[in-house]
Amino acid sequence: MSMFSVVAKQVKTHPSLIPLFIFIGGGAAMSMLYLARLALKNPDVSWDRKNNPEPWNKMEYNQQYKFFKVNMDYSKLKKDRPDF
Secondary structure, three states: OOHHHHHHHHHHHOHHHHHHHHHHHHHHHHHHHHHHHHHHHOOOOOOOOOOOOOHHHHOOOOOOOOOOOOOOOHHHOOOOOOOO
16 A cells, blocks of 8 residues: 555545645645745855855845845945955
8 A cells, every 4th residue: 555545545534634734735845945945046055166156246235135024125225345
């Protein structure tokens, strides 16, 4: 017996387990999407070390890279670092 047939049998006998499977599956999917976003959008992660060894230097000073901002308007920031 495969795992899916066991789960299908349990769902048929106990239909109250359906919301549990939905929420656990949704939580797992959202956590995988967030990890993918961190791996692809974070300036600390360098996937191409030959062409872009320091991706944090190519960030603009008014570019938002955090997922959630609290009372911060990145478009009004002034440049406080030198160009390299």
